[in-house]
Amino acid sequence: MTPFAGYDMPLQYAGIIAEHRHCRARAALFDVSHMGQAELTGPDAAAALETLVPGDLLGLADGAIRYTLFTNEAGGILDDLMVTRRGDGLFLVVNAACKDQDFAHMAHRLEGRATLKILSDRALLALQGPEAATVLGRLAPEAIPMGFMTARDLTVDGIPCQVSRSGYTGEDGYEISVPADRAEALARRLLAQPEVAPVGLGARDTLRLEAGLCLYGSDIDTTTTPIEAALAWTIGKRRREQGGFPGAAVILDQLKTGPARKRVGLRPEGKAPARAHTEVTDAAGRRIGEITSGGYGPTVGGPVAMGYVETGAAGDGSEVRFVVRGSALPGRVVKLPFAPHRYHRA
Amino acid sequence: MIRFTKEHEWIRVDGKVGTVGITDYAQGQLGDVVFVEVGSVGKSLKQGDEAAVVESVKAASEVYAPVSGRVLEGNPALADDPAKVNADPLGGGWFFKIELANPAELDGMMDEPAYQAYVGTL
Numbered sequence: 001m002t003p004f005a006g007y008d009m010p011l012q013y014a015g016i017i018a019e020h021r022h023c024r025a026r027a028a029l030f031d032v033s034h035m036g037q038a039e040l041t042g043p044d045a046a047a048a049l050e051t052l053v054p055g056d057l058l059g060l061a062d063g064a065i066r067y068t069l070f071t072n073e074a075g076g077i078l079d080d081l082m083v084t085r086r087g088d089g090l091f092l093v094v095n096a097a098c099k100d101q102d103f104a105h106m107a108h109r110l111e112g113r114a115t116l117k118i119l120s121d122r123a124l125l126a127l128q129g130p131e132a133a134t135v136l137g138r139l140a141p142e143a144i145p146m147g148f149m150t151a152r153d154l155t156v157d158g159i160p161c162q163v164s165r166s167g168y169t170g171e172d173g174y175e176i177s178v179p180a181d182r183a184e185a186l187a188r189r190l191l192a193q194p195e196v197a198p199v200g201l202g203a204r205d206t207l208r209l210e211a212g213l214c215l216y217g218s219d220i221d222t223t224t225t226p227i228e229a230a231l232a233w234t235i236g237k238r239r240r241e242q243g244g245f246p247g248a249a250v251i252l253d254q255l256k257t258g259p260a261r262k263r264v265g266l267r268p269e270g271k272a273p274a275r276a277h278t279e280v281t282d283a284a285g286r287r288i289g290e291i292t293s294g295g296y297g298p299t300v301g302g303p304v305a306m307g308y309v310e311t312g313a314a315g316d317g318s319e320v321r322f323v324v325r326g327s328a329l330p331g332r333v334v335k336l337p338f339a340p341h342r343y344h345r346a
Numbered sequence: 347m348i349r350f351t352k353e354h355e356w357i358r359v360d361g362k363v364g365t366v367g368i369t370d371y372a373q374g375q376l377g378d379v380v381f382v383e384v385g386s387v388g389k390s391l392k393q394g395d396e397a398a399v400v401e402s403v404k405a406a407s408e409v410y411a412p413v414s415g416r417v418l419e420g421n422p423a424l425a426d427d428p429a430k431v432n433a434d435p436l437g438g439g440w441f442f443k444i445e446l447a448n449p450a451e452l453d454g455m456m457d458e459p460a461y462q463a464y465v466g467t468l
Contacts, residue, residue, distance in 0.1 A: 011404075012377060202403060206403060272383065273401050275406065295404070
């Protein structure tokens with residue numbers, strides 16, 4: 001167990017590499033109940049939340065999910081979150097370490113426009129991997145035809161749940177929002193399936209890193225913009241034209257002129273991992289950036305990293321050096337993800 | 347003869363040569379080992395100097411010289427199979443061999459029962 005965002009979290013069960021491989025091959029169960037869940041309701045909820053995020057929420061169909069970001073006036077990122085349209089309301093999942101701040105931010109900024117209800121009585125389980133649909137389909141057949149980034153209310157083994165076909169591992173899978181008092185029963189039922197093994201925070205981190213996904217507080221924070229973070233894809237056409245979110249001037253200007261630095265994949269050539277905060281230089285030894293997440297990728301079978309480098313040095317295949325324990329280790333800028341995404345396309 | 351440090355290194359001594367590694371407790375704490383880097387052959391180390399780095403999936407940790415002496419060789423098997431440190435920490439997962447400069451340093455170290463008792467208090 002390890003302390004994380006005020007919770008005691010399982011770091012590993014059978015070992016990070018074994019758990020990571022299990023998720024890529026079969027089905028992994030994560031307890032991610034520490035994340036914040038909330039509902040934003042009222043006829044104006046989507047338009048109201050659009051004043052805080054650059055994502056297109058008005059264009060979200062019922063049951064559709066979108067990944068977006070809370071931005072600040074400087075164009076920095078306060079948190080990343082998942083937004084699901086449910087009837088005339090929105091269901092939100094935010095990061096554990098940011099949830100109090102996020103909820104306060106919404107309550108304050110959206111007062112009178114939408115009603116925030118914090119769902120502290122709900123747990124969240126993530127079932128991820130190529131056999132996740134087989135497993136969940138056994139308990140809730142309607143889960144099988146669901147498309148990627150859609151959500152439905154389903155009864156899973158007799159328990160009323162909100163099921164999303166989404167996740168943060170690069171694999172197909174689901175996130176299941178379940179009443180907290182039924183979560184243990186559901187988790188045990190899922191773990192009893194032959195395909196499923198419990199997986200901890202350690203492998204959750206290696207899986208998301210190989211999938212090229214950002215960890216808030218490491219790869220994105222208030223000092224990075226969505227454009228620098230290579231998250232421009234989260235800003236829809238209408239929002240690019242109209243703005244109307246915090247930091248829009250900075251962000252849309254960067255979108256036009258290009259950012260000075262970019263988040264990229266970084267691959268050490270040797271076997272030594274290069275971890276967060278490692279300095280990145282060009283082949284001549286000039287500092288061009290820093291790693292924000294790095295370690296060993298079990299699917300890749302070697303070291304993988306991501307970080308920010310000067311845009312001029314950020315081209316795919318560019319030679320770089322990583323300063324690890326005083327030595328300049330050779331490596332390259334590479335395209336993300338390291339492990340191909342295998343999301344379910346219905 | 348085998349001796350242990352509070353930092354969870356072991357040294358097995360045969361004449362003037364010691365073989366050094368990390369204990370089963372240490373590998374369990376580290377988790378999956380993915381990379382090991384041993385200091386240069388021929389380097390003279392003082393007791394407590396940083397002698398090697400062991401990287402697990404989660405983090406890098408230092409391994410300290412349990413005794414003073416000169417590094418004779420690193421374990422070549424760990425380059426291709428660092429997981430040997432997990433599988434066989436007191437055998438095939440050894441890190442390096444050292445020529446002891448001052449064998450009297452061993453007198454202040456724990457034998458196996460003392461080390462097991464120490465681990466029991468952690």
